[in-house]
Amino acid sequence: MALLVVGTVGVLAAAAGPLYLATANDSVLHSVLLANPPSAVGLTVTPRATAGQVGDAQAALEAASRYRLGRWYAPQKVVMDAGMSVNGASGQGFGGDLVSDPGACSHLHFLQGSCPTGPGQVAITQRSATALGAKIGSRLSTSIPGPIIYQNGLPTQGHLTKVVTVTGIVAVSNPSLPFWFGADYFGFGQSCPSVAPRCLPQLDSFFTPPGTVAAVPGTLGVAELHLKVDALHLSVLPLFNSVVGGYENYLNTQLQDSVSTRLPQLADQAHSESQLMQSIVLVVDLQLVLLALFVLFGLVARTAEARQKEVALARLRGFRLSSVLSVGLLEPLAMLVLAVPLGLALAYVLMALVQPLLLPGGLLTFQPLALGGSLAAFAGGLLAVGFGARRIISRRLADELRATEPKISPATRAALDGAGLALAVAGILELVATGVLNGGQPNPVAAFAPGLVAVAVAIAGMRGLPLLARLVVRRTRNTGQLGLGLAVRQVVRRPASLRQIAVLAVATALACFAVAGWAAAGVNRVVRANFTLGAARVLTVQVPVGVSLEQAVDRADPSGRYAMAVMLSKIPSQNLLAVQVSRLEKVGYWPPGVSTVPLRQLVNWLRPHLRPELVVRGSEVRVTVTMEGSPNPPPDLQLELVDGQGNPGVADFGFVLGGTHTYTTALPPACLLGCHALQLNPIWTPTQTFVPLQGEMNTGPQSVSYQLTVSQLEQGSGGAWGQVTSQLGDPSYWSGSGPGISVSGTTVGGQPALHLDVKDQVSDTSSPSVYPGALPAVLPGVVTRANAVQDPAAASVEDFDGTSLTLNVKYQVAALPELGQEGFLVDLSAAVRAQKAPPTLTQSQVWLAADTPGRVVAELRGQGQRLLSSRVPGTAIAEMNRGGLALAYLFFLFAAAAAAVLAIGASVFSVFMTSRRRAFELAVLRAIGLSDRTLLGSRLGEQLLVLGPGVLLGVVAGLVGVVLALPSVPEFSTTAGGPPVQLVVAPVPIVLMVGALVLLLAVAAWLAAATTLRLSSWSRLRTEIT
């Protein structure tokens, strides 16, 4: 029965790998697909035709039906969208879209009215209704694109007026539902791009039946095919690719439609993840199969040995050879044969139970490889049966009758052990020599290392243990420790159970490695997810026009402990992350190892120590300037300004004349509320005049030198003038930002003045600025203490407004939150101060600490910040946990558990087999007066002397394996974009695992010892003697 159980577990373990792999592959595919928006995984068919798009989109859907895409894509619909403008009750104009999206009504929450069913009916959101002053039954006059008209011979978009009736007022619960296919129908309040010729405040889209917009010439129609992720499995992927490829080809060639989908790239991503997982799982499963094979071999051999008496009798009674073999081997063979279907069935049942929990989206199907794996394990048993048959055939009957145990000669044993040790060591050396274990490249083969180390250590342990026991034997002589003495003497005799050391050591090493790796991987996933996100919670916000995000966060969280304003721009090679550095320590997540210096030091460096802004407030500004030198042409002096809403402006004082003069100019109207000055630019442009008669350019001087002294800067409003706090005498406030210009302080009439010495000015601008010339920045890169402080580098990056920003990179870090290994981290205040225009293509975020009170977010909302999304690391962790590498580790854990079960099973089996054999010896010892306690102690001691070192050696081998192999396991070596991997061996999971293993083995040993004592009764002695 024990053989059946262990055989079944062995087959189960061997079959589980391929089953897991196939199921996990599907799971990886699904997790990759589900991690992306529906519009990325689905098909969006956009007709190329400028007219008749709706018809083409319908044709695309009809073609999809012919290709039977309904198997994988549902729903399939044609969505129509017509841009419109509409006037509210107050006459205010708004922009928006008239959208026909079949099925939309079932995803809208109707606050009033009902779903529009007829042409000209619409459902609008509550906030749009409020903005428009509309209610149910209101008739709204919309202007929508009409046919192209020709004005002065040029084609121009015409417009139609369409009156629509509001039949429903709705709210949308979740605009990111897959149904909406990523469309931004709910952009209420969004400002339109400044480049838009006619910028109107945006309303949410109006939902209307197709009849309203289908016939409108300017309506855009697209066919949306939503992917049914659950219906897509790896097994059908080839068919899927073929069918969808044919469909896309048809659309491209026959309908000239364009198809957009990221499915092929995502499938590739899933495939590469699966490949890595597959490599790891196969390496792990191979080790498990080998272990199962070894265990089965041992069990079958022991079972066959237990049949020695029957075999001897059969031979004595002249049984045919086939009958003798059947007497000796039929039972283990039958158990083995039974174990194959049982193990396979259990593997399927186990996977069916595990799949919904751990492998969502996976499809459990028959896998020939699973059968192969179980047959491989079965082969181990068959091999043992073969050896048993050979022994039965070759062994002399007289020896058989004497019931002597077949002994391997010491030389043979040494040769076998030596060969095993040499193979294991050679395997490890090969892994080291080929660079598999150097941690530089991810290599799943590294997962072989713990098994190889365990084999080497186990063989050494098996050889060494009897030698150690021999030393202990001497110490137990002439002492009262009879139980221990008996136990170590048995170990010295090299009992057959000594081979359990190997099984236990390998199983424990695998379990130790798996648990350590799994724990470390789990910690790293959490660290990575937190770091990648940046904080415990990240809100993406829409900042109202004219509102400073920094100030909003300062007001919402005056303590600086919970919230941090962040701006992010992602432009290839110029990614910029600007944070409120003073809050970074409290709010941001910065794990150890990201930087070689403490975060506090980085923060101190990044903080730009900005001087107060130079604010000009009024309708006019005037400046008193003395120029020495006579540049030709003279420089044009301009004060570069930014108003409160970030809009740029210029106060142009005109050409500067020699001598001292006061120049007055108007300020932009917004400066009545205050503008901050960025730069005082003496702009000089070389003269270039084309002389037609000569056919060449008449050029003047190409560079000039002069000196300017700015002695007064005043602002005026309503005829009253006042000084601008300009710190003209402080050259550190006015730092020169261009080549050839030096700034110094001076005095004019006892008043501080700014002196600019311009030498060989060649470009058109060379200006002193009131913000630091180069912003302190941190750049991801190789973290070394050496270059962290000695190799400052300057870089240039695009600021949020698109202008160039000079950076001073002093520290390098391993990676940056949100940006990974590409980008720069700067202080938000400095970056904003350097802006010369409103930010574009910028994402505004608020990072929140884990214990942020709800009032902070409420306060942000109260200040008009619109929360677009909220992200927590848990989402990323869940995604990573469903990734191929995490699933591979999960399998490793499963394999380790299976190996432990195998080892425990084999040990229990061996212990009980030994117990039966030892019963007679114990009966004799009992008969001569040894106490039960001594005998129990001797048996228990013997088991623990064998099993304990097995576990101990396994732990040692496992930890060595962790050190050797973990850095090369793909999950750890792939660190791109994340913080450095922390290969910290978590002691608690290992201790728990080893503790559980030891406890189970101790219980088995105690039970075996007690059973042996029970078997070693007087009757046993009588039976053996008589």
Next chain:
Amino acid sequence: MTAPSPGLDIHFEGVVHLYPSDEGDVVALRGVDLDVEAGEEFALLGPSGSGKSTVLALLAGLHRPSAGRIRLGEYDLGRLSNRQLLRLRAAEVSLVLQDPARNLLPYATAAQNVEFSQRGARARGHRPPWGAVELLEQLGMGQLAHRTVATLSGGEQQRVAIATGVAPAPRLLLVDEPTSQLDTQNRDQVIALLRDINQRLGATVVSVTHDPAVGAAMPRTVTIRDGRIGAEGRRGQEFAVVGKDGSVQLPPDVLDLMPPGTLVRVRRHATGVDLSNSELETDDL
């Protein structure tokens, strides 16, 4: 119980047997000559290590003689292949090992053990003339037939063990130490059983024993000493045996008169020779 076939006669001619060992070969038999008639019942006696169990093992075909020739009826054992030896043991030669536990499956009943012993013969087309229970009943062990062996007493186990030897109806029954570890009553029962088997089955029965009671109960005994036939007893009388080379092993009880190395004076007379210690004769003179 009826005799299915006549017993096998046994002929040993100068049989030598060596056991190889790491310290050099151990000589177990040193030129044994022995003739046993078909259907005869006799006991091999001798001290431990004298070679009597080796004789039994050679008869069972477990060993092959290092030298000499062993003939069982029409079979020359030295010339039989392993397969033929298996066939011989299946139906014609049966060995009951010392210690009944080694002959029996402890978890099976007595009848099942008997059936197990018959499987070899049946598989080779020899149909034993009795069923398991029938045999046990005929041997007076019917009440034990369905009892598990482990629950039987030592004497019962020994008798069942002999029954398993008889089960295939062999022509030669070899029994090793059938009465060791048995009390007097059980010993007598076993001796009676062996005699009963010999008489009713007609098989040749060879018992190896160091139990004098068994020897005394047998019509013929052969004593082996140091690998040689030392003496032969018939009907209670002990005789020295003259070997083919003319050698005679003296009984141990006269060795005090003629210890090894003694110069023996041989005097011939009408019915044989007298042996006397020449040194003692001198002293007498």
